[in-house]
Amino acid sequence: VYPGALERCDGVDTDCDPATDEEVDEDLDGYSACEGDCDDTDLAVNPGAADLCGDGLDNDCDGTADGASCFTCDRIVPDDHSTIQSAVGASSNGDEICVRQGTYSGPVATAGRQVEIVSFEGPTSTIIDASGGTHALQLEMNAEATVSGVQFTGASQGGILVTSGSYLFAEDIRVTGNTSSLGGGGVRVEYGGADIRSSTIDFNTVFTSDPAQSYGAGLFALGGSMVDLTETDVAHNTLTVDHTDQSRITGR
DSSP: OTTOOOOOSSSTTTTOOOGTTSSSOOSSOOOOGGGGOOOOTTTTTTTOOOBTTTTTTTTTSSOOOOOOOBBSSSSSEEETSSSSSHHHHOOOTTTTEEEEEEEEEEEEEOOOOEEEEEEESOOTTTTEEEETOOEEEEEEEEEEEEEEEEEEEESOOSSEEETTTTTEESSSSESSSSSEEOHHHSSSEEEEEEEESOEESOEEEEEOOGGOOOOOOOOOEEEEOEEEEEEEEEEEEEEEEEEETEEEEEEE
C-alpha cells in the first residue's frame, strides 16, 4: 500500500487515493470498476446498460462497441421524451422508440402510425400502467406496431386493443392485471390482426352482465381477426357473468 500503487479489488485503497478506489461506484450507476464498469466516469456505461448502436461506445461493457444486439433508437424514453405517448406523438413512421426501465402512464395510442416500442430491460421492470383508463395500448386506424419487453396493466376495458385494420407484432410482453366488461380482458383484437410470441397473458378479468360478451377473459378476437400465438401462455384469467336474476357464473 503506497501512493502510485496499482489498485486491486481487494477492499484496500492500495494507492492511498480515495478518488481512484476501484471498489467505489464513481458515477453512481450501480456498478464500480471492480463490478465490471468499464468506464466509471460515464453513467450510461456499465454491465447493465443497453448497447446503443452508432455511438461508438461499449455501453454494456461486453468488450464490443455497437455489438450485434445493440439497439437502434430514434427516440429514447425518458431521455428524449418524458412519456411513451409523447414519443409516439413525435415519431415518424418506422421509428424505433426505446424505453428505459420504469412505470409509465397509459394509455399509449398509436393511431395510424407505424412504430416500434422496445424496452431495454424487459417486461418485469418496464411497465405501462393505464391506472384505470380504458386501455394500456390501443392500435387503431390501420396502425402497425412492434412491441417487445413491455408489461401492460391497470386498464378498465382490456389491456391491449387492436382495431380498425391495425396489426400488432409483440414479443416478450406481459399483459396482466387488466379488467373489462367486454370480451378480451387481456387482449381484444377487433377487425385487426396480431402475432404474439414468447409472452404471457394472465390474471386479467372480464366482468359482465351481457352473456354476448362472456368470452375470452385473456384474449378475444372477432370480426374476422387473425391472431397467431407462439410460445405464449394464456392462463389464470377470470370470466364472471352476473345475471339479472342475481345468479353469478365464474370461470377461468
